[in-house]
Amino acid sequence: MIQVSRACCPPPLHRPSSLPIDLRAALAVVIVAITVLRLAGLERLPVWHDEAHSLVRVLGYDNADLQRLSDGALLTPADLLRLQQPDAERGWPDTLHALAEHPEHAPLYYLLGHLSTRLPLDPVVALRGTAAVFGLLLPLAACWLMRELFGRGAVPWVAALLLAVSPMHLLYAQEARQYALWTVLLLAASAALLRALRRGQSRDWWLYGLLLTLGLYSHLLFIALLPVHALYGWLAGRAPLPVNRPGNRPGNRPENRPEKRQALAWVLAVATALLLFSPWLAVLLSALDSAAGHTQWMERAVGTQRILLAWAQHGVRAFVDPVPQAQAPAALLWLWLPLGIALAHSLWRAPLPQRWFLPLLALAGLGPVLGPDLLLGGSRSLHVRYGLPAILGLQLMVAWSLGTAITRAAGGRSGMGPADPAGAVAQTRGVPGLVPGLVLVLVLGLGLWSQARILLADTWWTKQFSAQNREIARLANAQPRPLVVASPSGITTGELLSLAHDLDARVRIRIQSGADQPLPASERDAIVLLLPGAEVRDALPPGYTVEPVAGTWQWFLAQPSADSPPIRPPGAPVAPSPGARLP
Structure with missing residues (x-):
């Protein structure tokens, strides 16, 4: 039995008391009502290139079936859509074979999708509905993680609200791909680690190992979370005890912290997860050339300026996304001013060692995407889906800043350090104390407005070149x-x-x-x-x-006429340049 002292993961210096039960109930109702929007209009947005291939593989069709379309015969839409409909003669072996032809995509979501397409539903709705179910769980996972990090109070609820109204998470919760599952498991596995470090019970470590295994099977980039967890565990184990505890002086560390046992527990959980993931890892290694060929398009260089601009837009669109075009309005980039203030506040004032976790989570998304693009050249950064951990880290740091500001404005303690003097608390009450609440209402309003536009739209930028x-x-x-x-x-x-x-x-x-x-x-x-x-x-x-x-x-x-101008579909944006732009 692995036992880990809770001292290795110090709690926040102040754990605010929980919100009143009536307020918690009201917030829960609001969050549930908003997240249910993920189930609305699943058939509305067009089925784009990647979603079509998802259906092909989930339903058990392979590369040979696709190749038969290229024999030069005249086809009807029904001939193509046959590969988008279930076939009673194709079962689990066919789906596994089709997935093995594209091992760059971890199989968990697609196997769950195979189950959902057996329901009496349109296959597109069934597969998107599978993602929507995990989209419903995302605010709950965020609330759990922030509660493990910062305790009870407003912060976990604000985090759940921000992710519930995020237009970006709505879009990926309604896409027939694995990204909603990946993001939920990123947060849940992280919360499980913090719980295991805090309580030190063997069942918590078993839960952490299980979520790691599911996470590895959800997306190959999930593996970038492992060094984040290792580094945070090491930093947390060396953090000084809070100075406000009796008998502790700044910088003191307890002599009985079982750091070796903590490390052993983590290593065993990770080793178990990797062992259980090894069958798919073997599939990936056996078809490495094929996987490299399917991802070669990522290596197309697009320039540093375009990469940085793309990330600037990704960050803003996590909170407000008013237009379906790939190029967001330049005016939205001004929102980085308040976002930057919130991030700086979190990086400077959040309690240690919890302060380190969310930036490390963001780096787990930035590193594998932005790093290769800048160092080797590539276009990964243009596609925010590969950097969703960075978006989550950004949103949760903003949630901490807003939540603590609201708590302090109400005269409570926010986990930022020793209690404020009476005068400092008094200054946050009254009209100035309304500011954090008004900011939260504004952010929630912009998110809901964006979601309304998405739910009424005919297409959106996440459909990429198929928009x-x-x-x-x-x-x-x-x-x-x-x-x-x-x-x-x-x-x-x-x-x-x-x-x-x-x-x-x-x-x-x-x-x-x-x-x-x-x-x-x-x-x-x-x-x-x-x-x-x-x-x-x-x-x-x-x-x-x-x-x-x-x-x-x-x-x-x-x-037929040499003088005919180009025909422009109604509502299509003007092309930014006449040259062809590969995905």
Whole structure:
């Protein structure tokens, strides 16, 4: 039995008393009501490239099934959507085989998704609903972690509220991918570690090991959390005892702290988790070249300025996200001024050793994403989904600053250190004391406003390069004899599967394998093209010109008149540059 002294993880210097039960009940109702929005409109936003591939693998279709689409035959949307619907003859072995072909994606979410698609639901709704269930748990996990860090009081509730109204977490809770599961397990495993350090009971360490195992199976980047936990445990074990305890002087440390037993407990939990994860690790190592090929697009250099601007937008969009375009309004970046103040307040005034945990959590998200982009070149930072731990760290530090400010304004103790003199507390009461509460209300209002816009929107920036596919489908559907033609490429099948969800049954689709295949079009038909290569352009009827569809880099329109301007789908943004921009 592993026993760890609770002295190795000192509690906050002051643990505020819990909020009144009526206020806690009211907050719980508000949080539940807001988080239930994650279950609303799961079918609304378009199915984008990655989600389409998620369905393919969850339902047990493999690369060979996708390859059959490229034999040059004319296809219907139903031919493509067959790979988005369950097949009674395909079961668990087929799903495992399909997942093993893409071992860069840990399998837990997809296996759970396989179960959900067996329910009498639309497969898209079922798979997105699986993510939404974990999105419902995210505020609860945040509340647990902040309570383990800073005790009872306003801080855990503010953390739960901020994550409940966050537009970014709403978006990823409604996406058929593993990110909602990953974020929940990041917070839950961290809270379980703090609980095990505080109580030192063997069952707490078993729970921590279990959550680590589930976390590793949720996302490969979960492994970046392990050094964070190790470093925090080491720092917490060497933290001086609080100076306000009787008989302690600044800098004193107890002689009986069982640091070796603490380290052994952690090592055993991590070793058990890694051992249980080893089967999938073996799959990954056996197909390392394939995994590297599927992630090679991340190595495309985009420039330091664009990387830093992307992170600036990610941080703001965690709190307010009013527009569906990938480029957020420049005015939103001014919100970094209050965010910076809140972060500085947390880094300077939060109690030790708890002060270190949330910045370390943020680094667990920044390090594997921003580090390679700056040092080696890459485009990982453009996709916030890979850096969600950094977003969580930012939001929780802001929650601590707001929660402690509200507590102090109410005349309570906030875990920041020795109690304020009566005069200092008195200065926070009255009108100045309303400021933290008003700031919280403003932040919650901006988040709810953003969520309302998302729930009413036809598309959003998290759909990446597929964000305009619904408009492209409308453009194709409007043609007299609609035809969609694609050249073989790394994104062809995913984009066509995404498009097929919104195409009319009369649309015909072809992946052109050679110029010797004539296109079934008359001179008055416009043809929608996906990354047309030489084999497609050579097969076009005489007199056709090819122009890019504004607002996209992969879609083009072939028209019979050389004088025809590019056709722009209604509502599509103007393309930032005429050059093609790969994902």
